Amino acid sequence: MFKQIASKVHEVRPLIHCITNYVSANDCANVLLACGASPIMADDVHEVEEITASAQALVLNLGTPNESKFISMLKAGQKANNLGIPVIFDPVGIGASQFRKDLAKTLLKEVSFSVIRGNASEITTLATWQNHSSCIDTNALKRSSYDMLIELAKNLSEKLGSIIVISGEEDIISSPHITYRVFHGHPAMSTITGTGCMLTSLIGAYCGANPTQLLQATLAATLAMGLSGEQAYSKLCQIQGGTGSMHILLIDAISLLDFSKVEGGLNYELYEKLS
Numbered sequence: 095m096f097k098q099i100a101s102k103v104h105e106v107r108p109l110i111h112c113i114t115n116y117v118s119a120n121d122c123a124n125v126l127l128a129c130g131a132s133p134i135m136a137d138d139v140h141e142v143e144e145i146t147a148s149a150q151a152l153v154l155n156l157g158t159p160n161e162s163k164f165i166s167m168l169k170a171g172q173k174a175n176n177l178g179i180p181v182i183f184d185p186v187g188i189g190a191s192q193f194r195k196d197l198a199k200t201l202l203k204e205v206s207f208s209v210i211r212g213n214a215s216e217i218t219t220l221a222t223w224q225n226h227s228s229c230i231d232t233n234a235l236k237r238s239s240y241d242m243l244i245e246l247a248k249n250l251s252e253k254l255g256s257i258i259v260i261s262g263e264e265d266i267i268s269s270p271h272i273t274y275r276v277f278h279g280h281p282a283m284s285t286i287t288g289t290g291c292m293l294t295s296l297i298g299a300y301c302g303a304n305p306t307q308l309l310q311a312t313l314a315a316t317l318a319m320g321l322s323g324e325q326a327y328s329k330l331c332q333i334q335g336g337t338g339s340m341h342i343l344l345i346d347a348i349s350l351l352d353f354s355k356v357e358g359g360l361n362y363e364l365y366e367k368l369s
């Protein structure tokens with residue numbers, strides 16, 4: 095199934111419209127090319143609706159926000175919603191400033207997102223804006239922190255009607271009723287900037303090419319990123335490289351990934367609550 099979802103990206107070559115940050119924009123464009131998609135970065139208000147209308151997915155990334163980029167995000171997001179194009183949101187650093195919080199709150203109100211991907215701190219910040227009692231299960235607080243994050247992702251997904259991805263050492267992918275845990279990736283992935291943004295773009299590509307299977311596409315993209323991180327790190331060790339090489343090897347691995355040739359199999363599971 096994951097092989098099929100990944101192959102579909104190469105077949106469809108979906109155009110992915112990214113309104114994103116200037117730190118990792120180039121990496122995201124290269125990741126999109128590497129997985130078989132076609133990137134277009136565009137954020138001027140005069141063209142975003144037209145570009146979104148011709149795209150198969152829209153990725154909104156809050157990494158380096160400003161007022162005019164925000165207006166563009168709103169317009170593009172609403173256009174995508176009207177046309178039924180999946181919209182993926184990366185709330186980069188929303189805990190860092192009141193400005194980012196205000197932008198994210200407005201986006202969540204005005205745009206409906208197919209997928210929201212962030213690290214644990216970003217998604218926890220989003221969750222605290224929702225109704226506390228229904229978002230954070232007090233029993234979950236007594237269990238491990240990952241169990242707690244899973245409950246939080248599930249509840250947030252139900253509230254917002256979006257698939258929630260929490261990335262990190264373990265990745266959590268949750269719809270309101272189905273939650274997966276992915277155990278791939280490597281700590282070396284966080285020694286380079288923008289791996290989260292790259293994962294969000296990859297999710298955009300997989301969803302754009304597989305719009306009727308958004309949860310499976312999001313799971314496949316998360317697995318693809320984790321596996322690529324592992325493969326990049328194993329090559330990095332062979333060449334005794336540093337973080338610059340890790341950066342390049344990660345993009346190489348995404349372009350070379352073949353789900354049918356994954357040694358050792360896929361390490362993920364459907365989460366089932368024990369209590």
Ligand SMILES: Nc1ncnc2c1ncn2[C@@H]1O[C@H](COP(=O)(O)OP(=O)(O)OP(=O)(O)O)[C@@H](O)[C@H]1O
Nearest residue numbers: 213261262263279280281283287288289290291319
């Ligand atoms: N300790 C780790 N072990 C395994 N994989 C990891 C680890 N840390 C990050 N990853 C992987 O790195 C990718 C990015 O996740 P991360 O949570 O670091 O994003 P982020 O914080 O948004 O990054 P950035 O802000 O740099 O874009 C994911 O594929 C995740 O699985």
Ligand SMILES: Cc1ncsc1CCO
Nearest residue numbers: 115117118157158186288
């Ligand atoms: C370092 C950085 N600053 C704003 S966006 C970004 C890339 C990681 O999200």
Ligand SMILES: [Mg+2]
Nearest residue numbers: 186213290291
């Ligand atoms: Mg991030």
